[in-house]
Amino acid sequence: MIIFKRISRAVLALHFIMAMVPFARAQTARNSAALAPASMAQGPAVVRSTTPMGGIARGVVRAMHEATLTARISARIDEMPFAEGMAFKKGARLVLFDCERPLAEARAASAALDGQSKQVETNEELDRFNAIGKNELQISLSQRDKARAEAEALAIQARQCEILAPFAGRVAARPARQYESVQAGTPLLKVVDSGSTELDLIVPSQWLAWLVPGTGFQFRVDETGAQLAARVTRVLPSVDPVSRTIRIVATFTKPDARVLPGMSGTASEWQAAK
Helix, strand or coil: CHHHHHHHHHHHHHHHHHHHHHHHHHHHHHHHHHHCCHHHHHCCCCCCCCCCCCCCEEEEEEECCEEEEECCCCEEEEECCCCCCCEECCCCEEEEECCHHHHHHHHHHHHHHHHHHHHHHHHHHHHHCCCCCHHHHHHHHHHHHHHHHHHHHHHHHHHCCEEECCCCEEEEECCCCCCCEECCCCEEEEEECCCCEEEEEEEEHHHHHCCCCCCEEEEEECCCCCEEEEEEEEECCCCECCCCEEEEEEEECCCCCCCCCCCEEEEEEEECCC
16 A cells, blocks of 8 residues: 555656646746847848948939820821930920921911900990990900910910920930821830939838938949949838838939949948038
8 A cells, every 4th residue: 555655656746747847948948048149039130230330232223304205186296306315405306296287276266366356456446435335345355365265275285296305315215106196195205314313222221220311322333333422312201111121312422424224233331421
């Protein structure tokens, strides 16, 4: 009987020890995590750097002025003198449409306006001598105003017969061709101001602790190998919560004509804003 009781006590003690093993392992893991460095507990940083401003970031060069010009009227293209890659000045005629009919209608409307204006002058002179009724005078005034509105509308349509360059630049694409008949809204030209560029960069949101407009850096262009000084001009107001990054915009201190929109590179050697 005594032997049986001793065996039972031993079995119970063994079960107790086995039940405590998982708790001991869990406590050991917690102690190890507490003693681990903070960098290991938080995972790898987005940018590995020994100094707060020593990180690198990728960026893309883009044109400050870029536009796709479309037809504002339905007509045939008479002139389209600039081919892809050609440069033009601000105000240069990029497209001229066949607008013989709209121009003739505009001239006719202008002549009709002149006639109505003369009629109003005559009626006003007659009204001074009470030789015309008030209603007739008001009708002539209304007809003159109507003629003026029609002339203005046709003049606006006539001005849409040509497209002038909104800025100096170069032709990047020309989806339409000379002598084609196009509908209103059809894309005709894509123009780019390659002489005025800026940088789009994506940086870690942690950099907002020191990165502000005016922060300087060096930008190395992948395609040419040139290293150019640049400065942050704008920091966008929202952070991507998934990647924990933010977009910034910068401009070159001394632009390089070899740097074209679409080129990419690496930003480094950050300098505090002055």
